[in-house]
Structures are given as structure tokens and as C-alpha cells.
Amino acid sequence: MAHADTHDHHDHDHKPTGIGRWLFATNHKDIGTMYLLFALMMFFLGGAMALGIRLELFKPGMQWFDPAFYNSLVTNHALIMIFGAVMPAWVGLANWMIPLQVGAPDMALPRMNNYSFWILPFAFTLLLSSFFTAGGGPAGGWTLYPPLSLQAGDSFPLTIFAIHMMGISSIMGAINVIVTIMNMRAPGMTLLKLPLFCWTWLITAYLLIAVMPVLAGAVTMLLTDHYFGTSFFNPAGGGDPVMFQHIFWFFGHPEVYILILPAFGIVSEIIPAFSRKPLFGYDAMVYASASIAFLSFIVWAHHMFTVGMPLAGQMFFMMSTMLIAIPTGVKVFNWTATMWKGSITFEPPMLFALAFLFLFTIGGFSGLMLAIAPADFQYQDTYFVVAHFHYVLVPGAVFAIMAGVYYWLPKWTGHMYSMSLAKWHFWLSTVSVNVLFFPQHFLGLAGMPRRIPDYSTQFTDWNMVSSVGGFVFGFSQLLFVVVVWQCARGGAKATDKVWDGQMTGLEWTVASPAPYHSFTDAPDLTGVADTHH
Amino acid sequence: MPAPRGHRGLVARLLLFTAGSFAFGFALVPLYSVLCKVWDTGNRWYGTQTAQASVIEQPDVDRVVTIEFVGNVAHQEDWEFAPTATTMKVHPGKLYEATFHAKNLTGHAVVAQAVPSIAPQTIARYFKKTQCFCFEPQKFAIAESREMPIRFIVDRDLPPDIDRITLSYSFFDLPQAAASNR
Numbered sequence: 207m208a209h210a211d212t213h214d215h216h217d218h219d220h221k222p223t224g225i226g227r228w229l230f231a232t233n234h235k236d237i238g239t240m241y242l243l244f245a246l247m248m249f250f251l252g253g254a255m256a257l258g259i260r261l262e263l264f265k266p267g268m269q270w271f272d273p274a275f276y277n278s279l280v281t282n283h284a285l286i287m288i289f290g291a292v293m294p295a296w297v298g299l300a301n302w303m304i305p306l307q308v309g310a311p312d313m314a315l316p317r318m319n320n321y322s323f324w325i326l327p328f329a330f331t332l333l334l335s336s337f338f339t340a341g342g343g344p345a346g347g348w349t350l351y352p353p354l355s356l357q358a359g360d361s362f363p364l365t366i367f368a369i370h371m372m373g374i375s376s377i378m379g380a381i382n383v384i385v386t387i388m389n390m391r392a393p394g395m396t397l398l399k400l401p402l403f404c405w406t407w408l409i410t411a412y413l414l415i416a417v418m419p420v421l422a423g424a425v426t427m428l429l430t431d432h433y434f435g436t437s438f439f440n441p442a443g444g445g446d447p448v449m450f451q452h453i454f455w456f457f458g459h460p461e462v463y464i465l466i467l468p469a470f471g472i473v474s475e476i477i478p479a480f481s482r483k484p485l486f487g488y489d490a491m492v493y494a495s496a497s498i499a500f501l502s503f504i505v506w507a508h509h510m511f512t513v514g515m516p517l518a519g520q521m522f523f524m525m526s527t528m529l530i531a532i533p534t535g536v537k538v539f540n541w542t543a544t545m546w547k548g549s550i551t552f553e554p555p556m557l558f559a560l561a562f563l564f565l566f567t568i569g570g571f572s573g574l575m576l577a578i579a580p581a582d583f584q585y586q587d588t589y590f591v592v593a594h595f596h597y598v599l600v601p602g603a604v605f606a607i608m609a610g611v612y613y614w615l616p617k618w619t620g621h622m623y624s625m626s627l628a629k630w631h632f633w634l635s636t637v638s639v640n641v642l643f644f645p646q647h648f649l650g651l652a653g654m655p656r657r658i659p660d661y662s663t664q665f666t667d668w669n670m671v672s673s674v675g676g677f678v679f680g681f682s683q684l685l686f687v688v689v690v691w692q693c694a695r696g697g698a699k700a701t702d703k704v705w706d707g708q709m710t711g712l713e714w715t716v717a718s719p720a721p722y723h724s725f726t727d728a729p730d731l732t733g734v735a736d737t738h739h
Numbered sequence: 740m741p742a743p744r745g746h747r748g749l750v751a752r753l754l755l756f757t758a759g760s761f762a763f764g765f766a767l768v769p770l771y772s773v774l775c776k777v778w779d780t781g782n783r784w785y786g787t788q789t790a791q792a793s794v795i796e797q798p799d800v801d802r803v804v805t806i807e808f809v810g811n812v813a814h815q816e817d818w819e820f821a822p823t824a825t826t827m828k829v830h831p832g833k834l835y836e837a838t839f840h841a842k843n844l845t846g847h848a849v850v851a852q853a854v855p856s857i858a859p860q861t862i863a864r865y866f867k868k869t870q871c872f873c874f875e876p877q878k879f880a881i882a883e884s885r886e887m888p889i890r891f892i893v894d895r896d897l898p899p900d901i902d903r904i905t906l907s908y909s910f911f912d913l914p915q916a917a918a919s920n921r
Binding site: 385389419423440446449514 | 745746750753754757760761764768771852854860861909911912913
């Protein structure tokens with residue numbers, strides 16, 4: 207099964223030079239770095255759009271933008287954050303860490319790795335160029351519901367093709383991850399010895415190849431409805447716009463687990479490391495991740511309870527959604543149990559992992575509230591939904607990415623970063639993210655609709671609070687850039703093990719910084735004690 | 740792109756899986772129609788397309804059900820489209836006729852199609868039409884206006900708690916391609 211794959215790397219630490227190193231990159235570390243930098247740029251671009259939204263919502267009335275532009279800010283903020291920031295950040299971390307964690311010299315398909323990265327800048331150039339077309343950028347929401355999305359101007363085909371390209375990129379990335387993990391593990395590394403980041407990414411990769419093509423199909427149907435006279439979603443020709451929502455959310459729900467499963471993996475590595483105890487219930491974590499992935503395929507219609515569905519359908523989707531709380535509860539329990547009686551220290555990665563644990567759980571609970579079909583009729587399309595998914599995505603997915611970067615950054619650069627600056631980043635982010643999103647629960651329960659640039663005056667106070675939190679959170683992220691920049695430039699020398707914790711991964715056995723070519727000879731783990739059990 | 744030899748089998752299987760997922764996305768289209776029929780939702784399927792040659796009238800004169808008619812158009816400036824009478828009181832088991840008025844304001848000859856919807860959805864199967872302008876595309880000359888009939892019968896088995904049924908039509912210009920496909 208696992209075999210040493212040592213082809214092609216005879217020239218140790220010979221790096222290509224100049225721009226060619228990046229354009230024609232096949233080294234997993236270079237590509238990982240490019241993915242992460244791209245994700246960071248998109249995070250700030252999407253964040254700037256979010257600040258535009260919070261600026262407009264600071265007080266009632268129309269201040270800054272006309273409604274169409276506001277709507278395109280909302281739409282592009284979502285598309286950029288999902289497909290441009292969070293997903294590429296995960297692929298970047300996968301590129302950097304999966305070969306190091308399984309003891310492989312590189313990703314399995316280095317050339318395809320290069321293609322899958324370099325598609326992204328083109329995809330986002332296409333998407334962003336739509337802002338300059340007649341009618342402005344796409345403004346019908348990232349969910350692209352017809353008939354509204356079909357009424358867009360010239361931005362429509364640009365958006366569709368950008369989504370096609372993002373999909374192709376992530377499918378190639380996913381195939382690469384699967385082949386690397388399945389074929390290139392070091393001898394003796396059985397599947398149940400895999401670090402959890404690899405496990406959750408493996409499951410994520412299968413989700414990606416299962417549902418990204420469905421999204422590609424759905425947007426292709428939109429395209430042919432618009433330009434080629436088909437009637438998939440056009441009632442005049444016998445189609446049904448509600449069907450789009452079914453197809454979209456068949457993609458969309460697994461997609462939210464694509465965004466969060468690697469986060470579970472990272473947190474499952476950081477919490478044991480800084481609790482100095484093995485992860486509680488490693489096998490249960492693997493099976494829980496797989497169960498969550500399976501369940502994600504049969505819950506999609508909870509996003510659309512209000513479109514009209516037979517009672518049996520509402521019951522089914524409500525119950526299956528609530529079932530997800532069981533494997534997720536297993537995870538939260540296991541993370542907590544890992545810390546029980548541990549010798550815990552609070553380095554920046556651990557702080558972010560703990561904030562993830564608390565705040566993601568809040569997002570999970572509001573998700574359970576939304577899963578209740580009769581109650582959802584009240585919550586649907588309000589700020590309560592916005593609060594819910596931002597809790598799972600910002601202090602959820604984004605905090606886990608930050609935790610992962612802070613965990614592995616010294617391994618990448620060979621330098622320790624400023625712990626005090628990173629802690630400032632943590633506390634500012636954690637406080638402000640709650641100031642930003644918690645009041646949105648109240649706004650939603652009070653009936654404030656989402657995707658509207660203006661609102662009734664009774665919503666003013668909490669919107670102001672939320673906007674203040676938004677600006678503090680947004681500018682706090684500049685600290686992250688400073689920390690990463692300083693760490694890349696220099697700093698105290700990091701040891702191979704980096705942290706004074708209980709880390710078990712193979713990545714801690716290579717030098718810091720990780721050499722350009724690592725594990726050219728696969729480490730042999732046959733007979734090595736299983737550290738997870 | 741050439742995959743290193745050892746990976747080819749797995750890569751081929753994963754690409755096949757991906758192609759299968761793409762095909763599955765399109766397979767959801769017929770699947771959706773089938774499921775809507777099976778689960779009796781998506782009320783296009785019941786009562787809306789049931790042209791019956793003859794019906795036996797057995798009016799239940801003790802029972803009165805209010806039928807409400809609603810007409811919608813996507814672009815108000817293109818059509819006048821409205822029911823001639825907005826409500827009608829009927830006995831289940833008796834055949835009735837109602838009309839909708841339409842006038843073409845698009846400035847050119849056009850083919851249009853009415854798409855029905857019935858509320859509450861669950862009783863769609865008890866609302867039977869013997870004739871309806873929605874059964875086929877309607878040709879209109881420039882500025883032509885006409886009254887279009889619908890003949891219907893409410894089934895005597897209509898659940899007793901229902902005293903009001905809303906029948907709404909959305910009136911669409913048929914795109915050329917969609918028109919020729921029909």
C-alpha cells in the first residue's frame with residue numbers, strides 16, 4: 207500500500223531562481239506558499255468589501271453606495287471569502303503539510319498542482335473584472351438563485367466562468383490530496399496512524415470531487431437558460447426555479463463541511479500538542495468526520511424550508527440535520543476531554559484553537575435552532591442566519607487557519623515570531639469578532655432582513671455595535687500580516703520541534719525551516735509505536 | 740497531464756468519479772420531476788394538466804368552496820393579464836367555466852404560455868381541469884386581446900377543512916427556442 211516514492215529529487219536544496227520558480231513551481235512548499243499568500247490577499251479584498259457593507263449599515267438610510275453596488279459587494283464578499291480565501295488557504299496548508307505529515311517528498315501530481323494554483327488568479331480576475339461591465343458586478347447573492355441571477359448584466363457569464371475555473375482548480379487540488387495520501391504515505395503509516403489534518407483533508411477532498419461538479423452543472427444550466435434557450439429553471443418552458451435551489455444546496459451543504467472539516471483536523475492536532483496529552487478518541491474523531499461528511503449529503507433542503515415542501519420532507523431534513531449534532535458533539539466532547547487534566551499552555555496556536563472550540567460551538571448551536579423547520583420560517587433570510595454562518599466561518603474556519611499558520615509558521619520560516627504581537631492579534635480578533643457578529647443574532651431575531659442596504663431605525667444600535675466590531679476586527683488582521691512578515695524576515699531561530707509541547711507529526715522531525723526537498727528518503731514507521739492510541 | 744506511473748490508476752478512478760458527479764448534477768433534473776410526482780408536490784403535476792374528455796357531474800350542493808383567481812406577469816408593461824372575476828363560489832362535483840383576460844402590449848406578435856400554481860399545494864389533485872388556456876402556448880397578434888377560458892371541476896373528495904382554493908397563473912412570453920421545443 208504505502209510505498210516510498212523517491213523519484214526525481216536527486217538535487218537536494220537546489221531551488222529554481224527568479225520568477226520562474228513561482229510560475230513553473232512544482233515544489234509543494236512553493237505552491238503552498240503561493241496558495242496561502244493568494245488566500246491572504248483575497249481575505250483582505252473580501253474583508254474590504256465586508257467593511258464597505260458594515261460602513262453602509264452603520265446607520266439607517268443610504269449613505270455610501272447605491273443599492274445595486276451594495277448587493278454586488280454582498281455577493282462578491284461571499285464568493286471571494288469562500289472560493290478565494292478559505293478554500294485556497296486550506297489547499298495551501300494541505301500542500302505545505304500533507305507531504306510533511308505523511309513522509310512524502312512532494313505532492314503526488316506536482317504539475318497538476320501548479321495548474322490548480324495558477325487557474326485561481328485568472329478566475330478571480332474574471333470575477334472582479336465584472337465590476338467594470340455594464341450593470342456592475344454580480345449582485346444576486348452568491349447562491350445565484352434564478353430568476354434574479356439571470357437578470358444580471360454582462361457580469362453574468364464572467365461570474366459563471368469564474369466559478370467554473372474555481373471549481374476546476376479545487377477539483378484538481380482535491381485529486382492531488384487524495385492521491386498523495388492514498389499512495390505516498392511512508393512505509394508503516396497505516397490509515398489509522400494518519401495525523402487528523404490529513405484525515406479530515408482526505409474526507410474534504412472526496413466531498414470536493416463529489417459536489418464541485420454538481421455546482422459546475424448547476425451554473426452551466428444557468429448559462430444555457432440565459433443564452434441557449436433551455437428551460438431548466440424557466441417556468442415558461444416547463445422548468446422550475448425551485449429546482450435550482452435543490453441542485454445548488456446539494457452542492458452547498460457539503461461545501462460548508464469542505465470549509466470546516468480541515469479546521470477540525472487542525473484543532474485536533476493543536477489541542478493535544480499544547481495539552482501535552484494524546485488526542486482523546488482518535489478513532490472516534492475519524493469516524494465522526496466521516497459521518498459528518500456522509501450526513502452533509504442528505505440535509506440540503508434545510509436551507510430552503512420556506513420554498514414549500516411536503517411535511518414529510520420538512521421532517522426528514524429537520525431530523526437529518528439534527529443528527530449532525532451527534533458526531534459534532536463527539537468532536538467537541540473529545541477536544542474538551544483531551545484538555546482534561548492536561549498540562550495546558552496558551553501559545554498563540556492554542557489560543558486560536560480554544561477560541562475555535564468555544565465560538566464554533568456557538569455557531570453550531572444557532573445552526574440547530576435554524577434546523578427546526580417551524581422556527582426557521584421566522585429566521586429565514588434574517589441576520590440570524592448571517593450571524594450563524596459567520597460564527598462557523600470566521601471564528602470557525604478562519605480562526606482554525608490562523609491557528610494552523612501560527613502552529614506551523616516557524617517550521618516554514620525557521621524563525622519564531624513575536625508571541626506578544628500574535629497574542630495581541632488573538633485578543634483583538636476574538637473580542638471584536640464577538641462584538642461584530644453576536645449582535646447580529648439579536649437583529650435577526652428582531653426581524654432585520656439580510657442583503658438589504660437600509661433598515662428600520664429600531665435596528666440602529668446593534669448595527670452600530672456590529673460595525674464597530676467589524677472595523678476593529680478588520681484592522682486587527684493587519685497585525686497578522688506584521689507577525690508573518692517579521693517571521694519571514696528573521697527572528698529567533700526555531701528548533702526542529704519548534705514548540706515545547708507534545709507533537710507527534712512527522713513534520714516535527716525535519717529541520718526548521720523545512721528543507722526545500724524533504725523526505726526524499728521515506729521515513730520507515732513500520733513497528734514504530736502508534737502515537738495516537 | 741502525465742501522472743507518475745504509479746498514480747495513474749487512482750487518478751483515472753478519481754477523474755471518473757468527478758465526471759460521474761457532473762453527470763449526477765444533470766440527473767437531478769429528471770429526478771426532481773419524478774420525486775415531485777411521487778411526493779405529490781410541485782403542483783404543476785396534479786390538477787394542472789389534467790384534460791379529461793368527460794366528467795360526471797354530481798354536485799354537492801350543500802358545500803360551497805371559494806375559488807380565487809390570480810394573474811401574474813413578469814413585466815407589467817408587456818401584458819394586461821388578469822382574471823375576469825377574482826372569486827367564484829362553487830359546489831364540488833360541478834363543472835364551471837372562468838375566464839382570464841390577456842392583451843399583448845409587447846408591440847409585436849408573440850407566443851405566450853400560462854403556468855399554473857394552486858394553493859394550498861396539498862389539494863392540487865382535487866382540482867381538475869377539463870379545458871385550460873394553460874394547456875398550450877397562446878399566439879397573440881400585435882395588441883390582440885382576448886378572453887381565455889378554463890373549465891374545471893372540484894372533486895367531491897376535497898378534504899372537508901378546505902373552503903378556499905387559490906388558482907394563480909403566471910403568464911410568460913415564450914422564448915423562441917423554448918417555443919420550438921414544445
